[in-house]
Amino acid sequence: MKQAMILPPATIGILGGGQLGMYLALAAKQFGYKVVVLEPDPLCPAKRAADIHICKKYDDQKALEELAQHADVITTEFENVPASTVDYLNQFKPVYPQANSLLIAQNRGKEKSFFRSCGLLTAGFVLISHIQDCHNVKTEMFPAILKTTTMGYDGKGQVKVMQASQLEDAYIQLAHPECILEKMVSLQHEVSVIVARNQTGSNTFPVIENHHRNGILDISYIPAAIAPELIIQAEQAAHLLAEKLDYIGLLTIEFFITTDGKLLVNEIAPRPHNSGHITLDTSLTSQFEQQLRAVCGLNLGSTVLKKNGAMLNLLGDVWLDPALNPFEIMINEHPDTKLYLYGKTQAKSGRKMGHLNICNDSRKKLEEQIKQLKNSLKIDDL
Ligand SMILES: Nc1ncnc2c1ncn2[C@@H]1O[C@H](COP(=O)(O)OP(=O)(O)O)[C@@H](O)[C@H]1O
Ligand SMILES: [Mg+2]
Missing domain, CATH: 3.30.1490.20 (ATP-grasp fold, A domain)
Known part of the structure; x- marks a missing residue:
């Protein structure tokens, strides 16, 4: 793999303007880079952190040319960017990850066949x-x-x-x-591994344990409370998949752990992941800074944990209860939590509006704190 080093004050192009793009843009700003975002939604979160927002569709050739003119390297925060968009942009500027990885991640059939071709188990x-x-x-x-x-x-x-x-x-x-x-597999745990890879090498964040509610991520714990041999297996699988894809950038792998102790690969996301938001507070390098380093060809940052932690997702449902003022509750009653809101103006049921991070080396304390947060925000424990 041959990759140019992109140094500040170069411009990072981001395909997609959601919250993942917003935190990537903030990480880029922290390093002195400039940011241009292509995203058709005029109210997208990432525009708040970007220098330039091109408010056009992903298949608009003029918009792609404009993006390529501004950007020195282009990456994605949204996996459904058409592969043709990436191929077109690639004529002008490097795009990471490349279209081959996006094509696999966009199709569950291709994904599962790819995992098996790598010798990994799936449902x-x-x-x-x-x-x-x-x-x-x-x-x-x-x-x-x-x-x-x-x-x-x-x-x-x-x-x-x-x-x-x-x-x-x-x-x-x-x-x-x-x-x-x-x-349908009988689940003991769900976990994710975030791996970064570029010309300098590859590394993973500690395995994250995920709990879902109505099919949507609810809580993540880092590190996952699973057997050490499963941790090794999950990390090895993440490295293997990144290598087989000849991947440059940040890749997330979601796994199932069955009640009989097997590790199955569920799906991949060619981008930062909701579960990785916890790294904003627990880790020396966040998943967003790592994506930036990976696509700019820089040495990858340390993924060592400063503290163990947990993340609670804040969905629009919390804002739909007229008797509740979630912002006041979070600020006034929970000063020991770190609040992130994405600046979305309209709350909808199931829409990701923000998240709360808490740090503590005791898993029991993290669980207690999550329980208290859920109680005060009236999030049912299913
Ligand atoms: N084969 C399965 N067996 C058991 N639970 C599953 C299976 N597939 C999905 N689920 C549950 O549904 C959730 C969402 O499914 P997933 O395939 O990850 O799709 P999405 O792209 O919506 O995240 C999973 O995190 C898991 O809780
Ligand atoms: Mg999933």
């Missing part, structure tokens, strides 16, 4: 691309989850299918030409 799966396929699935696949192969996130584009007779209805309900049917 059992079968592709459903025609109604006829619904009738050829073995009964041992059930209970299962039918997922659209593309565009799904936060549990969207998924339906549980308890038995074979329900599959056809589920496929019709999803109304998506290509779906993947995954055998």
Whole structure:
């Protein structure tokens, strides 16, 4: 891999303008870089931290030329950037990660086949691309989850299918030409590993333990409370996947740990990850600074933990209760937490509005604090 070193005050181009782009832009600013963001939403969080916001679509050729003119290197915070966009930009400026990795991460079928080709385990799966396929699935696949192969996130584009007779209805309900049917696995834990890789080498953050609520990430703990051999396996798998993709940038791998102790790869995100927000406070280098270092060809920062920590996601639901003033509660009642809000003007159920980070070396204390936070913000513990 041949990569140019991009030094400040160069300009970092970011495809996508969500909160991940906002924190990447802030990390870039901290190092003295300038930032240009391409994102069609005029109210996007990242524009608040960027020098330039090009408010155009990802397939707008003029906008891409403008982005390439300003930027010295381009990266992404959003995995559904069309591969053709990346290929077009690549004629002018380096883009990391490259289109091959995006194409895999954008399609659950390609993703799972890629994991297996690397010798890693996944949940059992079968592709459903025609109604006829619904009738050829073995009964041992059930209970299962039918997922659209593309565009799904936060549990969207998924339906549980308890038995074979329900599959056809589920496929019709999803109304998506290509779906993947995954055998439901019995989960002991869900964990993520964030790996960075560039010409200088690769490293991982400590394994993060994730707890979901209604298919959306709710709480993350770093480090994960799992067996040491699983930690080694997860880290090795992360390095292997980054290497097989010849990846440059930051890559997140989501894993399932089954009740019988197996590590299965679930999916990858070619970008920083919601679970990695905790690194803003627990780690010498945050996931965003690491992405910046990776795409600029700089030495990667230390991922050593200063403190153990936990993150609680703040979804729009918290703002929808008229009897609650979440900002006042967080500021006045929880001075020992670090509050992050993304500046989104409209709260919607399930929309990620911000998060809270807490640091403590005692896992028991972290769990107690999360419980108190949830109580005062009236977030049900499911
Ligand atoms: N095969 C499965 N077995 C058990 N639980 C699953 C399975 N697939 C998904 N889930 C649950 O649903 C959540 C969201 O699914 P995921 O495949 O990660 O899609 P998304 O892109 O929406 O995050 C997972 O974090 C996990 O809790
Ligand atoms: Mg997921």
